[in-house]
Amino acid sequence: MGCWTTSCDLGHLKAHSKVSVFFTMILIFTYLFYCLTGYCDSMPSPLYVHQSFRSKLLPKEGKKLAHWNGSIVRELPEQDATDVEDEKRQRGLGYETYNNLSVSNNFGTKEFPQAIIIGVKKGGTRALLEFLRVHPDVRAVGAEPHFFDRFYEKGLQWYR
Numbered sequence: 001m002g003c004w005t006t007s008c009d010l011g012h013l014k015a016h017s018k019v020s021v022f023f024t025m026i027l028i029f030t031y032l033f034y035c036l037t038g039y040c041d042s043m044p045s046p047l048y049v050h051q052s053f054r055s056k057l058l059p060k061e062g063k064k065l066a067h068w069n070g071s072i073v074r075e076l077p078e079q080d081a082t083d084v085e086d087e088k089r090q091r092g093l094g095y096e097t098y099n100n101l102s103v104s105n106n107f108g109t110k111e112f113p114q115a116i117i118i119g120v121k122k123g124g125t126r127a128l129l130e131f132l133r134v135h136p137d138v139r140a141v142g143a144e145p146h147f148f149d150r151f152y153e154k155g156l157q158w159y160r
């Protein structure tokens, strides 16, 4: 009698694990299906992919984006991905001038800021940065750049 009870429990566990494996497989296949059919565009992607995606969604008139670099916000001029690619081609691989400043536009490189957050210690600037960083079109480096108080003598080239 005791042995019968034990074998019944094991059978129940086996059936339970089979159901778990079955549902796991369904989840994996569903994920693969959506990825292969292009529904995974919400995955993190480089800046210019975001710009390209944004240009498909937004009308051309009146669009302005706030981008970040450190504690620094910059607003991009109104242009779509095609304009960006044209500019890149005209101005050489990976670099473009922006407001007469030469900047690198490769993904992962630093760019000049268009706006700056200035705050006293414990003024809540980190919280503001993190809130803005939630936006997919906002880029920011992790640490405070301290350009004006520590690296000003190094000049604008320091940003590159």
Ligand SMILES: Nc1ncnc2c1ncn2[C@@H]1O[C@H](COP(=O)(O)OS(=O)(=O)O)[C@@H](OP(=O)(O)O)[C@H]1O
Pocket: 119, 120, 121, 122, 123, 124, 125, 126, 127
């Ligand atoms: N919305 C709001 N309201 C009130 N207080 C807030 C808010 N956002 C951030 N904080 C508090 O600000 C402190 C961090 O400020 P900073 O990011 O400027 O700090 S730092 O000087 O850069 O380290 C930090 O305070 P302490 O926790 O006392 O260190 C945060 O709790």
